[in-house]
Every structure is written in structure tokens, then in C-alpha cells.
Amino acid sequence: MTFLRIILAEAPKIEMEHEEDEYTFSTDGGTLVARDVSSDAFEHWLGEDTLKIARKKFKKLDYALVIEDISVKGDEQQKGIGSALMKAVEDEARKQKYPVILLNASPTGYVKNGKHTSMPLPKLVAFYKKHGYEELHGQGRNVVMYKKLK
Numbered sequence: 783m784t785f786l787r788i789i790l791a792e793a794p795k796i797e798m799e800h801e802e803d804e805y806t807f808s809t810d811g812g813t814l815v816a817r818d819v820s821s822d823a824f825e826h827w828l829g830e831d832t833l834k835i836a837r838k839k840f841k842k843l844d845y846a847l848v849i850e851d852i853s854v855k856g857d858e859q860q861k862g863i864g865s866a867l868m869k870a871v872e873d874e875a876r877k878q879k880y881p882v883i884l885l886n887a888s889p890t891g892y893v894k895n896g897k898h899t900s901m902p903l904p905k906l907v908a909f910y911k912k913h914g915y916e917e918l919h920g921q922g923r924n925v926v927m928y929k930k931l932k
């Protein structure tokens with residue numbers, strides 16, 4: 783069953799689509815995809831080493847909302863769209879009583895002014911830190927991060 787809601791609280795206006803375990807937040811120029819992950823899927827998603835660290839950190843880790851992807855078109859970046867998407871997913875996660883949000887900071891390429899580029903990992907990590915996320919485990923080219931919601 784698909785559930786569609788328009789989040790009007792803040793500009794830019796963000797639409798949320800919820801289908802089974804997947805949440806898609808979208809607005810002009812940007813999209814964020816998050817997934818409900820339960821204990822069975824943690825190893826697949828986090829990898830064995832990170833899962834061990836996560837199990838120590840969160841004494842109980844039964845389920846979480848995982849941000850799988852966030853992307854804002856190159857020419858639309860640094861206008862607050864990414865931040866609005868991060869706020870929308872957090873508001874929804876709190877509403878749905880998720881104990882934690884997890885994400886894997888891993889720069890993906892985008893086109894800006896006609897040129898293909900990507901945001902360096904430290905800048906991406908700084909972006910998530912600004913939104914209250916902390917580092918769980920660095921894996922070289924990516925960093926798994928989390929935000930506890932209660």
C-alpha cells in the first residue's frame with residue numbers, strides 16, 4: 783500500500799511517499815530515500831565489523847531507519863534543500879518512533895555547471911554532523927553515522 787503525504791511545515795515543500803519498508807522524500811531538485819531495517823538485515827547493511835561496533839554502542843538494536851541515499855542536483859546545492867530533506871526524514875522517524883537513524887556517508891558524483899564532480903568525504907561528514915549525526919565507524923571511503931532519537 784502506498785501512502786503519500788505533502789509536508790508543508792517548511793519551504794521547500796517536501797512530498798513523502800511510503801511504500802512497504804521504503805520512504806521517499808522529494809522536492810524540486812532533491813530526493814532522499816530511507817528504509818526500515820530490522821535486525822535480520824543489519825549485517826547485510828552494515829557489514830560484520832560495523833555491526834559489532836553498533837551492537838556495543840546500542841545495547842538494543844532491533845530496528846532503525848536507514849538513509850540509503852540523498853541527492854540534490856548540482857546546480858541546486860547549498861540552497862537548503864539537503865537540510866530540509868534531512869529534517870523531513872528525522873521528523874518522520876520521530877513520529878514513527880524509530881530509536882535511531884543510520885546512514886553511510888559515501889560521496890556520489892553529481893553534475894554541477896555541466897561538470898561531473900563529487901563532494902569530498904570530510905565535507906559530507908561535516909554536513910551530517912551539522913544535522914546531529916555522529917560517526918560510528920569509518921571504513922576508508924565511507925563513514926557509517928548515526929543519530930539517536932531517544
Ligand SMILES: CC(C)(COP(=O)(O)OP(=O)(O)OC[C@H]1O[C@@H](n2cnc3c(N)ncnc32)[C@H](O)[C@@H]1OP(=O)(O)O)[C@@H](O)C(=O)NCCC(=O)NCCS
Binds near residue numbers: 863886890
Ligand atoms: C550532500 C548534499 C545532499 C547536501 O545538499 P545541499 O542541498 O547542498 O545541502 P544544504 O544546502 O542544506 O546545506 C549546505 C551545506 O552542505 C555542504 N555542502 C553542500 N554542497 C556542497 C559542495 N558542493 N561543496 C562543499 N560543501 C557543500 C556545506 O557544508 C553546507 O554547509 P554550510 O551551510 O555550513 O555552508 C548534496 O551536496 C548532494 O547531493 N551531494 C551529492 C550526492 C552525495 O554525495 N550524496 C550523499 C550520499 S551518502
